[in-house]
Amino acid sequence: MAVLQTLLSSTVTNLILSGAAAGVIIHQILRRVFIDLYPLTTVTIVIGTHWVLLSAIHRYGEYNLWEANQRAFSLVCSTLASLATNILVYRAFFHRLRNFPGPFGARLSKFWAVWQTIKSKARYYQVTQRLHQEYGDYVRTADPAAIQLVHGLKATVKKGPFYAQLTDSVHTTDDPIFHKERRKIWDFAMKESLVDYGPIVEEFTTVLHAQIDKSLGQPVSANALTKHYSYDVISTLGFGNSTRFLEGESTEVAKRVFGAIERGVVAIGLLLHVPYLLTVMETFTYHGPMGGFNLWAAEEVQRRKKVGNPRPDLLGHLLKNTKEDAIGRELLDNEARMIIGAGSDPAASSLAVLLILLAENPEYQVKLREEIDQAFENNTYACGKHLPLLDGIINESLRLYPSVIFQNQRLTPPEGLTIGSVYIPGDTIICLGPYQQGRDKRNFVDPDEFIPERWTTQPELILNRTGFFPFSLGHYNCVGKTVAMMELRSVVARTVKDYDISFPAGVKFDGKEFFSRIIDHFSTGVPRQDVVFTKRHA
Incomplete structure (x- = not known):
């Protein structure tokens, strides 16, 4: 509990750094788990995580509701931004298919193909x-x-x-x-x-x-x-x-x-x-x-x-x-x-x-x-x-x-x-x-x-x-x-x-x-x- 309270009471900068670290960990998990079939579950997890963090910060961090919401939002957004960055860097430079030739944009996202289709x-x-x-x-x-x-x-x-x-x-x-x-x-x-x-x-x-x-x-x-x-x-x-x-x-x-x-x-x-x-x-x-x-x-x-x-x-x-x-x-x-x-x-x-x-x-x-x-x-x-x-x-x-x-x-x-x-x-x-x-x-x-x-x-x-x-x-x-x-x-x-x-x-x-x-x-x-x-x- 003390660790949780320390985290929730830390500065916004530390919260963002914590979110960045969480993004790295989540990326390593998602590389091995197929979640594409469960969009509703994914959205529910993101919203649920924000709600849990908001409740915890408000209760243990001694912040008012508005401040708690800001801190929870910062933590969730930094995690998602870190996750996206990790995915893009991995795909661009470390992916197991990186030695196959092709357009650089196609390495990063299948939305490249969507854009080419359009x-x-x-x-x-x-x-x-x-x-x-x-x-x-x-x-x-x-x-x-x-x-x-x-x-x-x-x-x-x-x-x-x-x-x-x-x-x-x-x-x-x-x-x-x-x-x-x-x-x-x-x-x-x-x-x-x-x-x-x-x-x-x-x-x-x-x-x-x-x-x-x-x-x-x-x-x-x-x-x-x-x-x-x-x-x-x-x-x-x-x-x-x-x-x-x-x-x-x-x-x-x-x-x-x-x-x-x-x-x-x-x-x-x-x-x-x-x-x-x-x-x-x-x-x-x-x-x-x-x-x-x-x-x-x-x-x-x-x-x-x-x-x-x-x-x-x-x-x-x-x-x-x-x-x-x-x-x-x-x-x-x-x-x-x-x-x-x-x-x-x-x-x-x-x-x-x-x-x-x-x-x-x-x-x-x-x-x-x-x-x-x-x-x-x-x-x-x-x-x-x-x-x-x-x-x-x-x-x-x-x-x-x-x-x-x-x-x-x-x-x-x-x-x-x-x-x-x-x-x-x-x-x-x-x-x-x-x-x-x-x-x-x-x-x-x-x-x-x-x-x-x-x-x-x-x-x-x-x-x-x-x-x-x-x-x-x-x-x-x-x-x-x-x-x-x-x-x-x-x-x-x-x-x-x-x-x-x-x-x-x-x-x-x-x-x-x-x-x-x-x-x-x-x-x-x-x-x-x-x-x-x-x-x-x-």
Whole structure:
């Protein structure tokens, strides 16, 4: 007690020095403890500490309330200032990664990346490309030798802290055991219903063409058309209930909800560099940036539980294989959001890019028709069927413009990871993205050029096929890849068969300039572009 009274009665200078010493100690503790998931606890500790100090100083230091508050405030602020200074000095000069090259500002804080995202207008993938050109492979991880070590089936890394900030689902969990068990359920659901999904996809392609027929010869937004298509498809495959965007009959609720998705991914795209802020937003705001979407998804789960014998859908399988308890209900709500979010935006962006690339390269429409015309039987098309040139065009589009540009975080094992001759310490976040690998000269010849033949008649243009992973690889690959390919094949094949795709008259399309404006907000944001559909006459 005497020591406490001496401290509380000491001069303000001594209190500040004590706070500085406390900051040093706290920094050493925080280097070994992960607190990012507990913002409310952290704020409570800071406020609680101030209140305890205020009470103690007022009681034992014989100061009035105002003076006690000043002294408590000085002690807390000096501790926080010391903590911040210690963190910055450590990161700048003593961090275990200090010998890796990179911008000095990036050493100090991830807010450097946030600022670069803002400056680049949400095109951080372009910032990363410039960093690799200036600093080499290991400013982020760009070495093709790392692909199998980071994303392969035998990889020893696990998901990074970004995923720890998100709600648990088969996609977002950072628990490998939970993921393995839950993924089995998803894979079985996909396999069991795949034969039913094809006809549903084709139905919506027919609806899409009905809408195209209403605006023949007129400019229409490729972006809006493909978004409405993907929303309708995934809501039906996921919940057995179409949002009916294509017919223009969607409810105001659905429009508001899907608008919230678009705004939400923008927020996520900015905050993915500082993922703990996602937790802060979830904690201190009403359900975070996608609150309306979260509530809608939960209501859809409840609606689906009451439906008897619907058309085959994914949620039906998940309901049968999820416990009816609090944890199970939360898991279903989380995965319902994942079905819509991961199943709509990426597919829509890929379809928009494909339509634009075909308009830019009409010679491939001609080449593709020869293959497609032979594939139709009784005037019907099976979207699960592989066609060499069709899949080549789709693959080349995904190589150049993957539907998710975000570099998935992985965490090296405690013993570290050696890639070639480079050793990366344990528990280090590494990022290896499909955009960078798809454009690496060590993986592809003329990597910036659209050459679908590299997937068909010119395989020598592919130097390292593992550099192509738009759906990720290994245990965490995209569970909906097969369905996504069905959508892409169906729309591209049937649309090219029935229509000529071009740009509006008078439009001088500059592909390099246009695609340089693609935005990275977790999923790929394709700039608006009008196209014109003209009925093809055989």
